[in-house]
Amino acid sequence: MEAREARMDSAFDHGLAVPQVRGKLRRRLVPGLLRARAILYGILAIILVIAFTLAVSVVFLRIKGAGDLLITLWPAYAFVLAGYLATRGFKDRKLWAFGLAMTVGVLLAGLGVALVLGVMGVSGGDGNKAFAVVLLGLIFVGFGLPLTWSLTGSRRWFTELRGAEGPAIRTADVLEQEVTVADLVIHPGAVPAVAMTVAPTVAMTEGERHGNVDPLVSVRGLKKHFPIVGGLLRRQIGTIYAVDGVDFDIYPGEVFSLVGESGCGKTTLGRTLLQLTPPTDGRVVFNGLELEDVDPDDMRPLRRKMQIIFQDPFGSLNPRMPVSDIIGEGLFAQGITNRAERDKRVEDSLEIVGLRRDYTRRFPHEFSGGQRQRIGVARALALNPDFVVCDEPVSALDVSIQSQVLNLLLDLKRDLNLTYLFISHNLSVVEYFSDRIGVMYLGKIAEEGTVEELYRNPRHPYTVALLSAIPDPDPRKRRKRLVLKGDVPSPAAPPSGCRFHTRCWLRERLGNPEQCSTVEPVLRVLDDTGHRAACHFAEEINEAVVQETAATQSVLETAVAG
Amino acid sequence: MTEVLAAPGPVGAPPDRDVLLEVRSLRTYFKVLDGIVPAVDDISFSLKRGQTLGIVGESGSGKSVTALTIMRLLDIPPASIGDGSEVWFDGREILSMPLDEMRKIRGNDAAMIFQEPLTSLNPVFTIGDQIAEQVELHLKIKKRAAMDRAIESLQLVGIPSPERRVKQYPHEMSGGMRQRVMIAMALSCEPKLLIADEPTTALDVTIQAQILELLKSIQQRTGSALLLITHDLGVVAEMVDNVIVMYTGQIVEQGTVHEVLLEPRDPYTMGLLESIPSVEKRGGRLSAIKGVVPSPFNLPPACRFEPRCPYAWDRCRTVPPDLNRVGSGGHLARCHLHTSEGAGRLPDALQRHRTALNLGRTLPTGGH
Numbered sequence: 001m002e003a004r005e006a007r008m009d010s011a012f013d014h015g016l017a018v019p020q021v022r023g024k025l026r027r028r029l030v031p032g033l034l035r036a037r038a039i040l041y042g043i044l045a046i047i048l049v050i051a052f053t054l055a056v057s058v059v060f061l062r063i064k065g066a067g068d069l070l071i072t073l074w075p076a077y078a079f080v081l082a083g084y085l086a087t088r089g090f091k092d093r094k095l096w097a098f099g100l101a102m103t104v105g106v107l108l109a110g111l112g113v114a115l116v117l118g119v120m121g122v123s124g125g126d127g128n129k130a131f132a133v134v135l136l137g138l139i140f141v142g143f144g145l146p147l148t149w150s151l152t153g154s155r156r157w158f159t160e161l162r163g164a165e166g167p168a169i170r171t172a173d174v175l176e177q178e179v180t181v182a183d184l185v186i187h188p189g190a191v192p193a194v195a196m197t198v199a200p201t202v203a204m205t206e207g208e209r210h211g212n213v214d215p216l217v218s219v220r221g222l223k224k225h226f227p228i229v230g231g232l233l234r235r236q237i238g239t240i241y242a243v244d245g246v247d248f249d250i251y252p253g254e255v256f257s258l259v260g261e262s263g264c265g266k267t268t269l270g271r272t273l274l275q276l277t278p279p280t281d282g283r284v285v286f287n288g289l290e291l292e293d294v295d296p297d298d299m300r301p302l303r304r305k306m307q308i309i310f311q312d313p314f315g316s317l318n319p320r321m322p323v324s325d326i327i328g329e330g331l332f333a334q335g336i337t338n339r340a341e342r343d344k345r346v347e348d349s350l351e352i353v354g355l356r357r358d359y360t361r362r363f364p365h366e367f368s369g370g371q372r373q374r375i376g377v378a379r380a381l382a383l384n385p386d387f388v389v390c391d392e393p394v395s396a397l398d399v400s401i402q403s404q405v406l407n408l409l410l411d412l413k414r415d416l417n418l419t420y421l422f423i424s425h426n427l428s429v430v431e432y433f434s435d436r437i438g439v440m441y442l443g444k445i446a447e448e449g450t451v452e453e454l455y456r457n458p459r460h461p462y463t464v465a466l467l468s469a470i471p472d473p474d475p476r477k478r479r480k481r482l483v484l485k486g487d488v489p490s491p492a493a494p495p496s497g498c499r500f501h502t503r504c505w506l507r508e509r510l511g512n513p514e515q516c517s518t519v520e521p522v523l524r525v526l527d528d529t530g531h532r533a534a535c536h537f538a539e540e541i542n543e544a545v546v547q548e549t550a551a552t553q554s555v556l557e558t559a560v561a562g
Numbered sequence: 563m564t565e566v567l568a569a570p571g572p573v574g575a576p577p578d579r580d581v582l583l584e585v586r587s588l589r590t591y592f593k594v595l596d597g598i599v600p601a602v603d604d605i606s607f608s609l610k611r612g613q614t615l616g617i618v619g620e621s622g623s624g625k626s627v628t629a630l631t632i633m634r635l636l637d638i639p640p641a642s643i644g645d646g647s648e649v650w651f652d653g654r655e656i657l658s659m660p661l662d663e664m665r666k667i668r669g670n671d672a673a674m675i676f677q678e679p680l681t682s683l684n685p686v687f688t689i690g691d692q693i694a695e696q697v698e699l700h701l702k703i704k705k706r707a708a709m710d711r712a713i714e715s716l717q718l719v720g721i722p723s724p725e726r727r728v729k730q731y732p733h734e735m736s737g738g739m740r741q742r743v744m745i746a747m748a749l750s751c752e753p754k755l756l757i758a759d760e761p762t763t764a765l766d767v768t769i770q771a772q773i774l775e776l777l778k779s780i781q782q783r784t785g786s787a788l789l790l791i792t793h794d795l796g797v798v799a800e801m802v803d804n805v806i807v808m809y810t811g812q813i814v815e816q817g818t819v820h821e822v823l824l825e826p827r828d829p830y831t832m833g834l835l836e837s838i839p840s841v842e843k844r845g846g847r848l849s850a851i852k853g854v855v856p857s858p859f860n861l862p863p864a865c866r867f868e869p870r871c872p873y874a875w876d877r878c879r880t881v882p883p884d885l886n887r888v889g890s891g892g893h894l895a896r897c898h899l900h901t902s903e904g905a906g907r908l909p910d911a912l913q914r915h916r917t918a919l920n921l922g923r924t925l926p927t928g929g930h
């Protein structure tokens with residue numbers, strides 16, 4: 001009894017147990033320190049610039065008079081101005097932004113040389129002074145660039161620039177979803193306290209249902225927000241709440257799937273979970289190891305264990321690399337530097353995914369879509385991972401090829417003891433492929449449960465609509481669908497209360513209860529199977545209600561909420 | 563090359579009055595660096611007024627080229643249309659028609675919706691201008707009236723506050739909205755034929771459901787015929803009366819939606835249906851069509867599906883199969899199994915198909 005109570009205490013509103021942590025993997029330096037270091041270097045660099053300029057002007061060029069000295073200091077002005085503008089623009093004040101600012105300053109200084117040279121030459125000014133200024137400028141371009149490069153950790157700057165982060169959001173993307181700039185700055189309403197006090201009705205923990213095994217992956221309160229930058233100075237004008245507080249566990253050997261419409265945050269969640277992009281908030285525990293603010297560079301020991309297969313078999317392979325390098329890259333990074341050994345591992349993994357061993361010298365364009373996806377699978381498996389995120393692995397493939405790749409993934413899972421996070425928008429594939437499913441809507445999980453529960457007994461109006469939208473290849477089953485209104489709202493301005501309320505058919509049916517638009521529903525446990533849904537009125541949903549709603553719906557109204 | 567049993571009516575004479583669109587022995591080629599691609603290779607079918615026809619096939623099977631040829635939207639060259647190809651629309655042969663006459667038909671009587679609505683809308687004009695221009699051109703009415711007509715047609719496809727929407731540009735709308743606008747444009751002149759090429763492929767499932775429901779209700783209301791091109795057997799099952807299955811530029815099976823999807827008789831269609839994942843197959847492997855679609859430059863000599871076909875025998879490697887009649891109705895399949903030579907093998911093949919289709923259905927679900 002006491003143990004049970006302790007468990008109740010530890011269970012949050014999401015009804016999941018506190019993950020067991022055996023160790024931590026964290027950034028070597030906390031970001032605050034990093035930032036402080038960068039700023040310190042920056043100030044030092046500016047002082048150096050000024051001192052150096054003054055020294056050269058006074059001692060070697062014998063320039064006197066405050067006015068003249070102020071002119072010779074122009075590279076320093078450019079430096080400071082550029083640095084200021086650049087850090088203003090990069091709101092999340094990344095180290096690389098600072099490095100970039102420094103370099104931009106130096107380059108501006110170089111540009112200034114040409115300008116001053118021109119002005120002085122034309123006005124017939126003092127040739128000596130002009131020479132001094134030009135010289136100074138050149139010195140800065142020559143020495144300043146390597147200096148700032150090494151001072152501000154440009155290596156990291158480049159890895160981040162190259163796209164660990166990616167140009168996730170451009171203003172245009174957001175505007176396309178019909179949001180005005182005014183919408184963007186509104187923060188989603190704070191969750192009223194009432195919502196949090198709903199007691200979890202956990203009779204059995206998820207762990208117990210899985211035979212008292214610890215989860216392989218635990219995610220708690222995971223968030224990933226992207227700044228929306230716009231305007232000349234690239235200021236932050238809003239936030240995309242791509243993943244906004246997600247909790248779930250994945251148990252060893254299972255297939256956990258994420259479904260939802262495009263833009264609901266599936267891919268971001270997968271990438272954040274793997275620390276391919278740093279989370280804004282929340283915890284990820286992998287096999288008892290807490291991943292806290294891990295730098296992509298520091299993930300190397302874990303990369304081996306956690307892999308990803310990307311969505312697009314055409315875009316995710318480097319077209320200029322032969323297969324041996326595409327697959328071998330990861331092996332090399334893991335310290336397998338012996339060419340012969342690496343080649344053997346590459347050939348082995350090709351064989352595992354059903355390709356010929358002698359394909360290693362070929363380039364991606366020599367393969368069909370299905371074969372390329374196999375190469376992507378081989379690349380992920382070459383390192384013997386335990387956990388693989390499969391991000392829409394079959395979406396770009398034709399039906400006849402799709403089943404080949406799905407079979408391959410299932411065989412490998414069985415033979416190599418893998419655990420999958422499977423991301424897809426195809427609900428028929430997900431139903432066939434998964435053990436448990438999380439339905440995502442606007443950065444949150446709307447419903448979670450076993451395949452049987454979720455498909456037979458959906459308890460969130462959104463899940464009901466998704467299931468109703470699946471086109472069934474059996475013409476005898478033609479039926480009236482339950483069609484949702486409008487488009488998915490922009491993740492930059494999620495609706496207040498329940499995020500789904502702007503499109504919810506159940507809310508309408510119940511006469512628009514106020515709760516829906518004011519109180520954010522908790523993802524609460526509904527029964528013994530661990531079925532969870534984030535809807536105040538989950539109990540109101542049943543087959544009869546769904547059919548009746550579908551029958552009385554008008555097709556033309558369905559666009560109105562857009 | 564192959565004799566087509568479906569060849570409708572004598573060549574040169576118009577089809578029956580109730581037939582809106584009739585395609586006869588249509589061949590479209592592309593001349594490319596590596597040689598000639600027979601993108602559409604001898605295709606014949608007909609579509610009655612007010613009826614719906616679906617064309618399914620995987621990428622590269624020639625679905626889109628068929629539609630573009632019918633609408634005469636291909637650039638010639640690089641494309642060329644084979645001798646003896648005929649397309650009869652509303653009692654007239656349109657492949658031999660002067661282009662300006664064809665243009666009149668294209669806006670008035672036949673309209674087309676494409677996969678990616680953004681590429682087919684002009685980014686620098688407002689939605690209203692684009693619809694109104696089309697209406698003006700084809701219905702010969704004044705600018706004001708044309709704009710009213712544009713607003714009306716946006717209303718028809720369920721776009722909220724159309725008066726405001728007509729002033730917007732395509733990029734200011736979501737994918738679903740743009741597809742609605744395309745449908746509005748296509749319908750603004752009340753066409754007799756609507757060709758929709760993968761109208762929902764770029765959209766999310768819930769938006770796909772909106773658009774399909776919309777297409778269905780408008781098609782029923784206006785009584786126009788619908789030619790729907792898709793790779794999704796589910797969409798076909800939901801939307802059309804008759805189905806054509808294409809593989810490497812040829813029709814491999816044709817019949818009513820019930821015949822083709824419930825009693826497929828071509829091994830390719832059978833394989834496609836077997837490979838669809840379903841809940842009953844959980845815990846088991848999916849049955850898959852082995853190999854890949856052949857390159858258009860290196861097609862198998864006789865039956866093009868032969869290298870992938872589980873029922874192939876010697877004859878399939880030497881004699882190209884015709885579209886053979888299956889049963890008594892209009893159900894056709896391009897396969898030797900439906901000739902006297904293959905009759906002995908047919909029961910076994912059908913049995914294997916049934917087993918593959920039900921794979922895992924008898925097993926307990928789960929396996930995890």
Ligand SMILES: Nc1ncnc2c1ncn2[C@@H]1O[C@H](COP(=O)(O)OP(=O)(O)OP(=O)(O)O)[C@@H](O)[C@H]1O
Nearest residue numbers: 592594599601619620621622623624625626627858
């Ligand atoms: N402009 C072109 N030049 C050369 N070849 C072309 C051209 N357009 C299409 N093809 C070829 O014609 C064949 C049929 O193409 P089509 O676009 O009709 O296929 P599809 O069935 O519509 O495929 P998808 O589902 O990918 O749209 C393919 O082999 C394709 O490469």
Ligand code: SF4
Nearest residue numbers: 498501504516535536
């Ligand atoms: S809480 Fe209200 S708006 Fe949200 S899903 Fe439930 S009924 Fe719909």
Ligand code: SF4
Nearest residue numbers: 865868871878897898
């Ligand atoms: S003709 Fe032969 S190879 Fe072709 S589909 Fe029929 S059985 Fe298969």
Ligand SMILES: [Mg+2]
Nearest residue numbers: 625626759760
């Ligand atoms: Mg196409």
